[in-house]
Each structure stands twice: as structure tokens, then as C-alpha cells.
Amino acid sequence: MSGETKEVINKKSSSKIVLEVLQIIAESLLLILKIFFYIGESLYKILVPPTLKEVKGKVVLITGTGHGIGRELALLYAAEGATVVGWDLNDKGNKETQEEIVQNKYQKCYFYKCDVSDREQVFRTAKAMRKEVGKVDILINNAGIMPCHALLDHTPDEIDRIFKVNVYAHIWTIEAFLPDMMKNNEGHIVALSSCAGLFGIRNLAPYCASKFAVAGLMESLFEELHSNPNNRIQLTTLFPYMTNTGLCRKPKIKFENAMPMLVPSELAKEIMKAQRSDQFEVGVPNYLTTVNNYARLLPRNAQIAVQDFFNTYVEADL
Template sequence: MNFFLETLRVIALLLYYLLESLVFLVVPRPKKNVSGEIVLITGAASGIGRCLSIKFARLGATLVLWDINQEGLKETVRLARENGAARVHCYICDCSKRQDVYNVADQVKKEVGDVNILVNNAGIVTGKTFIDSPDSLVEKTMEVNTMAHFWTYKAFLPAMIATNHGHLVSIASSAGLCGVTRLSDYCASKFAAVGFAESIDVEMRSLGKTGIKTTIVCPYIINTGMFDGVKTKWPHVLPVLDPEYVAEKIVTAVRQNQEMLLIPRILYVLFALKGILPVKAAVLLLDYFGAFNLMDTFKGRPKKD
């Protein structure tokens, strides 16, 4: 195809996709049925992982729940069954360890079957300045928040490719789209998670595997205890988010094959501005919205005795 025809084709498709997006702002996208699908959720013992487990249970999905917290995992299983889950399977898995992921993944394939929807949700946060962050915690942050995604994709993506059917969900963060003080390792891990998920999405499209969908989730702070103590500067504009609300948005995005989900909606505007404004102007906005002092009151999830 020559340059002129290719350019015309791209312009026409750009206009079509823009119009399609505007229509979907008014008319809800159709939702796919996830009943009977095998949904694997990492970090399922608490927080967003538990909320997602319950919501997928109500939709009739077969649940595969991973975490290192056995007691929390048992409680999630109980709640999932109370909410209609017919099949729930839980496994103790340290997602930061590659071989552990591969071993448990093999167990899942034998005992449950091929995973259809993979939700990489497990995450940790250090909450210290870069200089004060111990090397071991920096490495752990990257292993859990980023490298675990590589190992779970390696384990479950081949079956999705073989059937051209599946959904890859990356629970990233708004901190994966801009830098925040005292979150250098966390931001780095979430930036990497976003880039990795986008790259795999493009790779699947280039292979013609259009039946494999990707949803990247970038929420602001969620009230799960992970960021306990953090106070947002303008709560009416950027509120600390309710886990139930976020989980409902994520499940809806998955069912509608939405590629990118930013919560709350104002983040779409802020990150669009970040991409076009001069650096000093973008930094000014970050300061205005509290990125410089967001973590000053950070305590984190209380450690059990």
C-alpha cells in the first residue's frame, strides 16, 4: 500500500475510533458473560482482590485465588461461596518467586483447567524516600508489583493464545503514570507494569490474537489499608476511593473489554495535560494536587504480631 492510501486509511480509522469513544460515553458498551470462565486473582486475601473475588463469584465465574496470607484467603473463599460461587480454589503462592508461580500454575492447570481471565492484583508499597528505602524492599517491590506479571503471563498466556480467548487484567496505579515523592520504587514498578501490559496487548494484536483482551487499571489511592494514613489534598476532586466502588468499575471494564481504566475520571484530564504541558507546568500541577506531600502521613497496613 502506498503512502497516500495508507495515510487516508489511518485518518479514516482515527475519526471512526474517536467517534466510537464519544458514543460509548453516552451509550454503555455491551457486557460479556463471564459465567463459567476461570478467573485467577492474585492478592485475593484482602482489599481489592477480595472485593473482585466476591463480584466475580456473583457472576458465576470459577475462582482461583492466590495469596501468601492463608487466613485471609480462607475468609475470601468463605465470602465468595456465600455470594454464589460454585467453584472456588485457593492456593498459597508467593508471586515474587518465579518458580513458586510456575509450580502453583501447573497445579491450577491440572486441578482446575486453563485460566481465562488473569487478574494481576498483588502489590506492596514501601512508602519511604528513595535514599531511605532498603535495597531488599526495593527488590521486593519490583518482584511483586512487576516481575510477578511476567511469570503469571508466561504460565497462562500460551493457553489463551492457543484458543485465541482470554483477558489479561493489570491492577496498576495512577502512580504508574506520574512520579510521586516517597514512592520511587512503587512508581517504577507500576510504570513497568503499565508498559508491560501495553506491550503484550500490542503483541497480541500483531499476532492476530484479537480474542485476547487487556485491561490496565490505574486508580488513585484506595482505602484498603495499603496506604493507611495518606491524606489527599483536595478530597472533593481526588478522593480516597472506596474498594467496593473500584472493584465494581474494574469488573465492568473487564466485561466491556475496556483497555484502560483511570479512577476517578479526572485522571484522564490530568494525565492528558501532563503529556502536553511543559515540564515546569506539569510539575506545578502535580504540586497543586498534592504529589509532593501525599505520603507525609503514610503509615501503611498495620503489621500483625
Template sequence: MDLTGKEIAMLVLRLLFGLLYSVYCMVETLVLTLIPRSYRRKDIKGNVILVTGGGSGIGRLMCIKLAARGAIVVTWDVSEEGNLETVRQVVAAGGQCRAYTVDLCNRHAIYAAATKLKQEVGKVDILVNNAGIVTGKKLLDSPDESIIRTFEVNALSHFWTTKAFLRDMMALNKGHIVTIASMAGKLPCNGLVDYCSSKFAAVGFDESLRLEFKAEGKNGIKTTVVCPMYIGTGMFKGVQSKIFPVLKPEYVAEEVVDAILMNTPVLLIPGHMRIVHLIRAGFPEKASHYLGEIMGVTSMMDKFEGRKKD
């Protein structure tokens, strides 16, 4: 398509404005980091917040912390026992919590549970897609069923849960969808082909969804993607990290809750992982691989055990 001189001039002006706007956004981000968090947190009192995978780990910790801020928390988990323990701890701390046993591999079960939740509790204001699983095996050692289940829980379930509650958010132009992904969705790792792939999908889900909301003018619906390094919940038991820290669950849960309260679009934990991500993106593939070997990316899964089932 041939452009006229006027159209070319307009395109150049828009590009220049885009560059200036980019500088403004960077300055704005810098200024916001200097403002105490207490002044930036939104009020979630009375909000209905659904946390998938809330029956254990950081899911349970988030339920406790969100309920402490006055939210009505709902936990979905495949473990009825874990769910009930989360409810017990939240109620013991003075919060409100409901539990539903849901198999996130079954989209029909998700839709049915969503209908029941809306009837018994109300519309969901904040959806936290937190549930996740890991096989921890090399590709040829991973059973097909395990690969499918990894994608069903870590990626596909996000589509079904979001579709189940998004229509209400769209109607009000208000809501928040949180995706608990992983740094494995930014940086690949040996022995985690299925897990990394599913988390890359989760990151892409968040980024595409955020763009779709903006394109449709639904700026009142916020999204947050969380990419932490390994968390010491037992899920990655046996992982050996030379440089990357194994994070404490309490710290991660606190950071995630703060990101929700401040409408943070992207949260990398720890924060300096942003630099690692930028370095990898700018380095040639051979150099990235060499640096990865030095940092232990190719060997950290060698003694992986994972969380053992009773």
C-alpha cells in the same frame, strides 16, 4: 533508503487513511459510552478466573463480584488466612472459589502453582494480576530488599503468571489478561520512587503485550490495564490528598469488574484523571512540577503510615 514516487504516494495515502480511521475510532468510543453497560458486558459464567492478591482488599471484593456472575474464581495470595477468608465469603454468597497460597516473589512457586491449578481446576480464561505492595519511603530510606520485593510483586510477577497461562490462550485465541496498575504508573509522586517505577513497568507491560497480540493476529485475547488513584484499603493509610480523591474499595472493584466484562483496554479511576494525564503530557516539565505542588503531589506522602502488620 530511497523511496520511489509510487512508494511515497502509497505512504501518504496510508497516513491519510490512518487519520480517518483515528476519527472513526474516536466516534466509536463516544458512541460506546452512550450505550448502557448492561448491553456491553460479556458472559463469564463457567470461566476460570485467577485473581492474584485475592486474600484482601479489592482483590477479595473482585473475587466476590466475579463469582456472583457465575465464574469459578481462584485466589492466589501469600496469606493463607486471607485466602481462606476470601473462599469463605465467596462460598457464603453462593459462589465457587479455590485458594492457593503462593509467594509471588518466587517465579518457580508461581509456575508450580500454575501447573497444580490447571490440573485441579482447569485452564485459566481470565488472569487478574492484582497483587501489589508499597514501601512508602524515599529512595535513600528504602532498603534494597524492599525495592527488589516491590518490583517482584508489582511488575515481575506479571511476567511469570502470564507466561504460565498464555500458551493456552494463544492456542485458542481467547482469554483476558488484566493488569491492576495505578495512577502512580502514569503520574510520579514524591516518596514513591520504587512504587511508581514498578507501576510504570506494569503499565508498559500491558501496552507492549496488547501490541504483541495484535501484531500476531491474536485479537481474541483481550488486555485491560487499571490505573486507580489511592484506594482506601489501608495500603495507603496516612496519605494526604488535597485534590485527588481516596477511592472507596467497593467502587473500584465494581469498576474493574465492569471493565473486564466490557473488554475495556484502559481504565483510569476516577475517569477525569484522563484529563490530568493529558495536561501533564502536554505541559513543560517546570509547569507540571508547579501544578503538582499545588495539587499536593510533593507532600501527600509526608504522613504515610501504610497497612500495619499484626
């Protein structure tokens, strides 16, 4: 290579570097402006809460409607005039929820027996319900299980089941309903993670891993949808504290009066509020996510001290 050619290449690459540096500076300034703008916007939203989206006439598919939080969600959405579709493998529980909705003379509701961990059943039930009810506007992935003992006491089948119900089921239902939502560029997907999806909890290692996975799934899905600047499909992930449904069989709460278990009907209201106000990630109570985010900035030993201070966990159920 001649000296002249080398010089031309050097000039080209140094002008490229200068351009990139200028781009970084300009985009960083814009980023700082955006950060301040969005901090202001979120403060404004705290002072002036956004109006809640209408759910009347919407088709809301909720998994795990046979008991607990899912049942309370079904009753709440039905009371707001939504057409509720409930999926559960527990047919008896599902029928009880259905009877309660019918007795209250709420909107029409549809209940299906479905094991959401089984991809084939999910697609078969989705096809049947699409024929009978129509497209889904709001999908709430709520069904979950929580075996609770030391990691080494979990059987391989148990661990497999936890991931199939708590994680894979979310993926199967998203696969079944997201394409329609994308076609119409509207819809809302809600996922039940847990406070166990924010920090590790004793006796819940596989469950915690599954709930962290749900948060990761929703965050990545957001990134995919966000790559379309016109996207109008909303995502909401909930991180609730221990709730009195029977799922947490042996809760151990240090400050029982300050941090009592949540009441399922109250939690359902918070979930609906989060969905209707298009929030992306919500702790219930609200401070859970905030405390967790700030605690993560602390040195590791300080984080352990915070966790020891609360010393709240679930005792083994064996």
C-alpha cells in the same frame, strides 16, 4: 562503473523514492480517516455503553485475594457466577475470603497459597490448579506491595521485593497462562497498575517505577498480540487512585472532599466493568488518565504547577 549503469541506478532509486512518497501520502490519508473513525466510535461508546461480557462459568484467577481489592474482586466475580481461583501468600486472609464466598453460596471457588514473586511457585501452583480447576479464562494480576518512603531510605532488599511482586509476578503468571490462551485464541489479562503508574508521587519512587513498568509491560504485550490480526485475547490495565485498603498508610490529600480515597468494593466494580467491556486502559476515577494525558502536553513548569495544585501524595511510613 559506466555512466549508463549509474544512470540506471539513479533512475531506479528515484522511482523508489517516488513510490515511497506516494505510499506515505496514501497511508497518511488512511490513517487520518481511521483516527476520525475511532474518535467517532469512542464518542458513540460513551453515549451507548457496550454490553458487558458474560463472566458466568468463566475461571477467573485473581492474585492477592487475601485482602483489599483482590478480596473484593473475588467476591464480585463469584457473585456474578464465575469460578474464582485466588492466590495469596497470606493463607489466613485467603481462607477468610473463601469462607465469605462459601457463606454466600456463590460458585465453587479454589484458593491456593502462592508467592507470586517466585517463578517456581507460580508454575507449580499453576500446574496444580490446572489439574483441579482447568484452564484460566481471566487472569487478574492484582497482588502488590507499597513501601512508602524517600528513595534513599529504601533498602536494596525492599526495592528488589517491590519489583519482584509488582512487576516480575505479572510476567511469571503471564508466562504460565498466556500459552493456553494463545492456543485457544481467547482469554483476558487484567493488570493493576496505579495512578502512581501515570505520574510520579513523593515517597513512592520504586513503587511508581514498578507501576509504570506494569503499564509498559501491558502495552508491549498488546503490540505482540496485535501482530496477529485475528487475535481475540484482551488486555486491560487499571490506574486507580488511592484506595482505602490500608496499603496507603499515610495519605495526604489536599482536597479531601472533592477527591476522597476510593472504596475497595466500588473500585472492584470499576475493574470488573473495564474487563467486561474490553477496555484497554482505565483510570479510576475515569478522568485520571484524561487529565494526565492532556497535562503531559503542557510545558514542564505548567505540569509541575498542575501537580502542585493537587498536592496529593503519601507521607513516609518510617
